[in-house]
Every structure is written in C-alpha cells, then in structure tokens.
Amino acid sequence: MASASLPIPQQRRKHLTIVLLLASLALLAIAPLFLYPVFLMKLLCFGLFAAALNLVLGYGGMVAFGHATFFGGAAYITAHALKVWGFGAGSGLMIGVAFALVTGFLMGIIAIRRQGFYFAMTTLALSQMAYFAFFQAPFTNAEDGIQRVPRPDFLGIVSLSDNLSLYYFVLAVFLLGMAVIWRVIHSPFGASLTAIRENEPRALSLGYHTNRYKLTVFVISAGLSGLAGSLKVLVFQIATLTDVAWQMSGEVILMTLLGGVGTFLGPVIGAALVLTIQNYMASTAIPVSIFIGLAFITCVMLFRKGIVGEIIAILPSASSSGSDRRKLEP
Amino acid sequence: MIFGVPLVALASQLVIGLFNGAFYALLSLGLGVIFGLLRVVNFTHGAFYTVGAFAAFLLTSYAGLSFWACLVIAPLIVAALAAVLERTLLRKLYGLDALYGLLLTFGIALLIEGLLQFYFGVAGQPYQVPDVLSGTSNLGFMFLPHYRAFAIGTSLLLCLLTWLIIEYTSLGAKLRAATENSRLLEVFGVNVPLVLTCTYAFGGALAGFAGVVAAPVFQVSPLMGANLIIVVFAVVIIGGLGSITGAIVSGLMLGALEALAKVYWPPSANLVPFLIMAVVLFLRPRGLFGKGE
Numbered sequence: 053m054a055s056a057s058l059p060i061p062q063q064r065r066k067h068l069t070i071v072l073l074l075a076s077l078a079l080l081a082i083a084p085l086f087l088y089p090v091f092l093m094k095l096l097c098f099g100l101f102a103a104a105l106n107l108v109l110g111y112g113g114m115v116a117f118g119h120a121t122f123f124g125g126a127a128y129i130t131a132h133a134l135k136v137w138g139f140g141a142g143s144g145l146m147i148g149v150a151f152a153l154v155t156g157f158l159m160g161i162i163a164i165r166r167q168g169f170y171f172a173m174t175t176l177a178l179s180q181m182a183y184f185a186f187f188q189a190p191f192t193n194a195e196d197g198i199q200r201v202p203r204p205d206f207l208g209i210v211s212l213s214d215n216l217s218l219y220y221f222v223l224a225v226f227l228l229g230m231a232v233i234w235r236v237i238h239s240p241f242g243a244s245l246t247a248i249r250e251n252e253p254r255a256l257s258l259g260y261h262t263n264r265y266k267l268t269v270f271v272i273s274a275g276l277s278g279l280a281g282s283l284k285v286l287v288f289q290i291a292t293l294t295d296v297a298w299q300m301s302g303e304v305i306l307m308t309l310l311g312g313v314g315t316f317l318g319p320v321i322g323a324a325l326v327l328t329i330q331n332y333m334a335s336t337a338i339p340v341s342i343f344i345g346l347a348f349i350t351c352v353m354l355f356r357k358g359i360v361g362e363i364i365a366i367l368p369s370a371s372s373s374g375s376d377r378r379k380l381e382p
Numbered sequence: 383m384i385f386g387v388p389l390v391a392l393a394s395q396l397v398i399g400l401f402n403g404a405f406y407a408l409l410s411l412g413l414g415v416i417f418g419l420l421r422v423v424n425f426t427h428g429a430f431y432t433v434g435a436f437a438a439f440l441l442t443s444y445a446g447l448s449f450w451a452c453l454v455i456a457p458l459i460v461a462a463l464a465a466v467l468e469r470t471l472l473r474k475l476y477g478l479d480a481l482y483g484l485l486l487t488f489g490i491a492l493l494i495e496g497l498l499q500f501y502f503g504v505a506g507q508p509y510q511v512p513d514v515l516s517g518t519s520n521l522g523f524m525f526l527p528h529y530r531a532f533a534i535g536t537s538l539l540l541c542l543l544t545w546l547i548i549e550y551t552s553l554g555a556k557l558r559a560a561t562e563n564s565r566l567l568e569v570f571g572v573n574v575p576l577v578l579t580c581t582y583a584f585g586g587a588l589a590g591f592a593g594v595v596a597a598p599v600f601q602v603s604p605l606m607g608a609n610l611i612i613v614v615f616a617v618v619i620i621g622g623l624g625s626i627t628g629a630i631v632s633g634l635m636l637g638a639l640e641a642l643a644k645v646y647w648p649p650s651a652n653l654v655p656f657l658i659m660a661v662v663l664f665l666r667p668r669g670l671f672g673k674g675e
Binding site: 115165173176177184188302305338341343344346347351352353356 | 417423471474475478480481482484485486488489490491492493494495496497499500612613615616618619623649652653655656657659660663664667
C-alpha cells in the first residue's frame, strides 16, 4: 500500500493523524491533574497491550488468542525479579520483556504452522498450557500471586515511589512502546506484512518468506505485550493468575476490536473505553463477563471496523482512498 | 503392578480418563460437524454444555423431572437456544470473514456464562446420580462405578449414531453435499439455510447432552464449560477438524493419556493435552486424521 508519493487525500490524512497524536500527547501530559493517576496508568498499560496485539491482529491479520501469556508471564517474571532478586525498575522491565520475547518465539513457531481459526485455537491452547505451568510453578504462589512487589528507583536515581512520578515514567515507557509500533507499521517490513495479510499466496509467489514475517511480528507483539505486563506490576505491585488466564486474551481482543483493528490509536481508545466501563461495573453486582460478551456481540454485529475505524471511514478525505481499510485474514 | 503403580489404581484412573475422553469426543464431534458446514469455530460450545447441565439441574429441582427425562429434554432446550442464536445472529455473518463468527460466538459464550453466574453464583450445585446407576461392580481387578460405565457407553453410542446418520442417511448426504458445495445443493431445491440451522442446533444438542451426563459427576457451575472447551480445541487440532473418527479417537486417547499422566506424574496432567497438540502440530500440522484444508 505504501507507494513512494502519497495521493493528496492520504497526505491530508497523514497531517490529521499527526495533529491528533500531538493533541493526545498534550492531553496525556496534563491528565493526572484531573484524573486518578493509578487509573490512568492502568489505562496506559492496557492501551499498550492492545496496541501490541493489534500488530498481529490488525497488521498481521492473525487472530492471536493467547497474548495473556506474554502480558501475565512477563508480569510474573518482573514481579519475581523485583521482589526476590532485587532488580531495579529498568532491569526488571527488561527481564520481563526478554521472557515475553522468548515465549513469543516458542508459541509463534508452533502456531504459525496453521492459519486462520487454527492459528486462533492453537494460540489459545498453548496459552492455556502456559497458564497451568504458571499455576504449578512454585514461585508464582498459585492463587495468591506475587504480592507486595516493591517499586525500586529507575537507574537508581529516579524515584518511582509516589504515583505522580511513576505516572510520568509509565507514560514515557508507553510512548516508547507506541513509537516502536509506529516504526514497525511505517517500515518496509510493515508494508510487506500488509501485503501478506491481504494476499498471502501472492506474497509467497513474489518471494517473501511469509512465515518469517509472521513470526517476526508475532515476537515483536509478544515483547511489547510483555512490556505492558511488566509495567502493570510496577503500578499495582502485584502479579496474579488473572493476567495469564484466557479471559485476559479475550479482553484485549475486545479492546482492539472496539477501538478499531488495524488503526494506530484505536486499541488505546478501545482499552480506555473497556476499562472505564469495567470500573463502573465493579461497583454493581453484575458480572463483568456480561458486559464483555455484549460488547463483543454488538461490535461484531454492528460496527466491525471499531470506533476509530468507523470515524476514518466517514471522514470525507478517506472515502476516496480506502487504503486504510483493514480487514481480517480470510 | 505396572511401572510401580498397582493395577487397580491404574485401571480406575483409566476409566476416569475414558469418561473425560467421552466428553471430549462428544464436544469435538459437535464442533467438527458445525465447522464442516458453517465454517464457524463455535466458541459457544462450552456454554452449550453448561446450559445443558443447568437445564437438567433446574428441571430436576424445580419441575421434579427424572434424570432420564432431562437426558432428552435438556438437549432439546439447548438445540432451541442454538437455533435461535443461529437465526438471529450467526446467520448475518456468513458472507464475512469466518473469524467474525469465532469472535461472535466467544461473546455469546461470555454473555451466557455471565448470566448464569449472575443468577446462580460461582459455586457449584450438586446433582444426584440416578439410583439405578449409583452402584459399582467388582470386576476382579478393579471396581467399576456404574454411572461412569453408562456415561462412556451412551456417549460413544451417540457418536456412533451421529456417524451413521452422516454417512448413511439422505439427511447426512445433504449435509455432506452442503459441506462440499452449498450453492449447487440449493439449486437442487434443498433448503440450505434450514440445513445450516439444524446442523448448528444438532451440534448444540450434542454439547447439551454431554452437559447432562456430566452434571452428576462434576458440579453444575457456570464455568464448567469454559475450561473444558479449550481442551476440546486441542482435541480438535490433534484429530483434525471435520473428521468424525478423528474427533472420537483423539478424544478418548487424550482422556486416557491425561489419566496416565495423573497416575505417573500428577502436575503434568493439565499440560498433557496441550503438549500432545504441540507435538502433533510439529509432526502433522493437519492433525492425525485431517485431510487438508
């Protein structure tokens, strides 16, 4: 899709995207003045998680149903490293990401052998296996989880003990993660990936090692999901089974779907929406899964492009190009 | 003694394994039939199983119906529910990417489980084994609980019946024809949309039946199907989607292997289905009985 010179409507869209990005950046910088920082940090963690999943789901066209393994697995490793091994914040995050990259590689190398729903089922089954492995591993304390994880300083100088300074640290890591995603999407690699998503046999016949591309994006996505999970440990100081359970994999798919699969900001907006409603639902007696289920049904039946996707579709400048029409792999 | 485990312990674990395997077989058979025709990976299958168990529980405790009546009525209730879901929601997604069907059925499953949780809580409800089947027999080398033998027997009988219907009746022929080329079948005057609805309802009924049979052994709880369905997915991948023999053989095999794992190395029992799946994917990506895509 990325030709050397973009047609004018696409260029206008590009400007619009940049303006939107700057505006949301400014909003994020002043947000803790108005909103509870811990909730905002949760939002950033899940936003990054959903955006990471979107790399595979939206740009790779693969429905991955096992991303909780990377998110929750990295959370466990980071929590253990911070609490037992006495790691700093930076190295704690890094070891979580490293774990997610390795598990991502292992899961990816098995799962990409099948496509479509087989891929979805395989990732789901493998992540369930990881769930049981974590459940039985002694260091995770099964149902209790790893609690009272310390918040060490970053590089030994930046204190993360109060919520406000931690917020800016989390924001910085979030932006770093989003920058990586932006870079991946807008690189020749990202363009090849889109080509594979749109028509894998053709990409294969053009000489692309499609499986290598799919595995690479899967591993990148796993690593970033791990980063999000490790960040969450710093915020909540706890790592539990909830984060590795399959429901989490479903939730993050919903966030991405609701915001807009294959759009840059959609997953973050979807995450914000899901978390806000969950927050509200927590005060009622209604199980959250009713809301998640209804949201899935509504989204699939009524607006498959997601919030951001639908907005892009009705923008007048976009109607002529339609190159941003992201669809799932057939 | 076999590898340091007494024969009695081994045999009774194997019976439990085959009992679980019978559920795997029934559920993956329904999944396979639905997938073959509708091209939908039915995530709601676990919820159908749960609904079947709850229907039996409610029919018995509020309407005073016997287990045997429930065995017939509960699957019909599930079939009706499935038919409604297919007509109102699933149908609208047929022209689209098949993965939307997966996401929709996932949402429906969460909704059903959430509703059951809301009305009945997370705790399990007990369900009585019918008196006729409550005893055990001494086979000399082990004690065989009658109910488990009954459950394995009826489940396999149902699988066999399904296979006979699909292979040897005109209805089955239509089903297979619809799987191959539904357009052409429609030209011949067959009401294909109705065939689709019936198939989905039938798959749901199989899951509902499994739910009723499971009710006396496992407790009736809203999440009983959610955890089972993922193992069933692994069974389906191992057997190969769309293969009836594959569903039955790999279902039973997995149940038995899980039981053996429980005897020889308990912590690995939950991991076994997924490990086998990973190995099969490496050696035979299409599954043991799969023909190709």
